[in-house]
Amino acid sequence: MTETIAVKADRLYKAFGRRPHEVVKKMKAGSSRDEVSSLGTAAVIDASFEVHRGEIFVVMGLSGSGKSTLIRMLNGLLDATSGTVTVAGQPITGIPAAQLRDVRRKNISMVFQHFALLPHRSVIDNVAYGLEVQGMGREERLAKARTIIRLVGLDGWADSLPSELSGGMQQRVGLGRALAADTDVLLMDEAFSALDPLIRREMQEQLIELQAELGKTIIFITHDLNEAMFLGDRIAVMRDGRIVQIGTPEEILTDPANDYVAQFVQDVDRARVLTAASVMEPVRAVVTTTGGPRAALRIMRDFQTSAAFVLNRDGSFAGVVRDRDVLKLVKAGDADLRSIILGDAVSVSPDAPLVELVEPSVESDLAIAVVDEKKRLLGVIPRVTLLAALGNVSTNTGDLPVIEPAATISVSMITETLRETALEGAAL
């Protein structure tokens, strides 16, 4: 089971100042951070978490909340005052310096906020630095560095000095250096914070691509919630040295553990974070192609809606029918729903971000269908639900009826039609 856990922190404490151990002892005994401030700063307090292999684990918090201190304990750049860190199954707290260097060479590398490139070395020598430290021969490491340079999109810059590169490119070198070292775990401390927003987004996307391709375990620090939500498989929110919540972006967004987190997530760009699956409603007005128009009409009347979702016999999503068309069909005595299924019904996958749903939702008043890869209908997103989610209005505050497109034909008319056609059918 430990195999799937890349990094584990267990009850980590870090205090700075004259008497760090006393600070930690007092904190463990229940003192508050302010009470011990005369003895030193408690920068990280009782942090425990496990990072799974291949996961992007984001640590988020305001400036001074202890993020950098925490991440620096994970590769031993800072000694934990108390608690243990385990990397790839072996504890790295309290081990001899030589052994710690070995762990850093083999298991865990780092990308820095201000790039921290060796300014007197060319790009390729920077990228190859980790390999050089590992003791790899010159030819071999340069060859490997060359493939990494291509991977991070720096072709043609191998012999330049870092100072000749833009910020974004320098951070690609920083990323390349960490990737070249070929460790399973990558620590990234505000790695994109020094870049301007467009480059930043580009780097975030590239990081996700690289992660998918190489399957690295990434621990990413940021004070930007949007970045956290975009990158993180799971997010740890820190405040004043403590981890106050760990969860998926959606958990943090829809179910903040306390007011602090709630306030934090208030101004997040929800459209990019929330997915279709997180806001979809259960389907109610649903019929099968074989059920026939009369059943469809009755269901629409019962749910007072103008459209029904149609499923094929194998359960896959076929499309939407409107009450008007169904009514005509019933009046004409036709039994095949398939002829009136609307082709323009939009269906999306459950992990589509809301931002992709805005346009279709504006163009059509039909609810958007959420379907899985087997085209099974998982749920629907009516326009109002989408707007509510984007507007940061809670959609799951209870059993408030969800408003769907109102019926365009009156209930009495449907009932009448149903009765008439039923009588005709009986007469036949």
Added chain:
Amino acid sequence: MNDFRLPLGTIVEGFIDWITDTFGFFFDFIRAAFDGAYELVDFLLVTPPFWVIIVLAAGLALATRGWKFMVGTILGLTVIVGVDQWENAMDTLALVLVASVLAIAFSLPLGILAAKSTVASNIIRPILDFMQTMPAFVYLIPALILFRVGVVPGIVATIIFAMAPGVRLTELGIRGVDREVVEAGQAFGASPWRILRQIQLPLAMPTIMAGINQVIMLSLSMVVIAGMVGAGGLGADVVASLNRIDVALGFEAGLAVVILAIFLDRLTAALGTGDTPLGRILAARKRRSQQALAA
């Protein structure tokens, strides 16, 4: 109140006596070693005809700063020959070179130590202050007792006097290296020695070179004082001209010191920036060969 007298002077005198008695052989060894080094360098500078040395110096000047500096160097050194101070100048140069090299050899490790350990830094700093502010004449006296008249007490006094900026600027340079870059070295598992060699020293180099430049300048400023204890060279002539109130000799010897000072200052300053004509040519060649390799 008038009876109060700290016997500091007597204590130091007793201490020096004790040292001479106990470690006499050690100081004899140092004396022989420094003397040998000086004689060797002096021999190399004095033996060839003056124009050989001028051509070499001009070559160095061209490689480090370019043709203007080369012309200046040729002119300056020719003036020294013209005022008949060449041999003295070479004696002085030998003394400055030996003293500077030794001062640098002592100050670099001390500076590194001070940069790595705050405790060491706190111990070293007041000692340096003491060494630099104590009038140089004062440690000439024990140096004279320990090493007897000649060039060696001059070298020793020069080393002590000139070392401080070497240590200080080495410490400053290393401490001034971007913390994140050093952390990067650590994060990739580099040993402290490798970090020192590949990151801290290269990045601190401009500051360290400024320190080395200072060491050389201070060494030159010590030549007159060294001349007083029999170190010979330009210093001896300056001292002699003082005794005889000989303006002409004093001016010529003094001018030779200034010319040497300017030459050494510009030379080491250029090395400090790391941007020399020769360096540029080598870098361009290296880049071309790398591109050829990559293609």
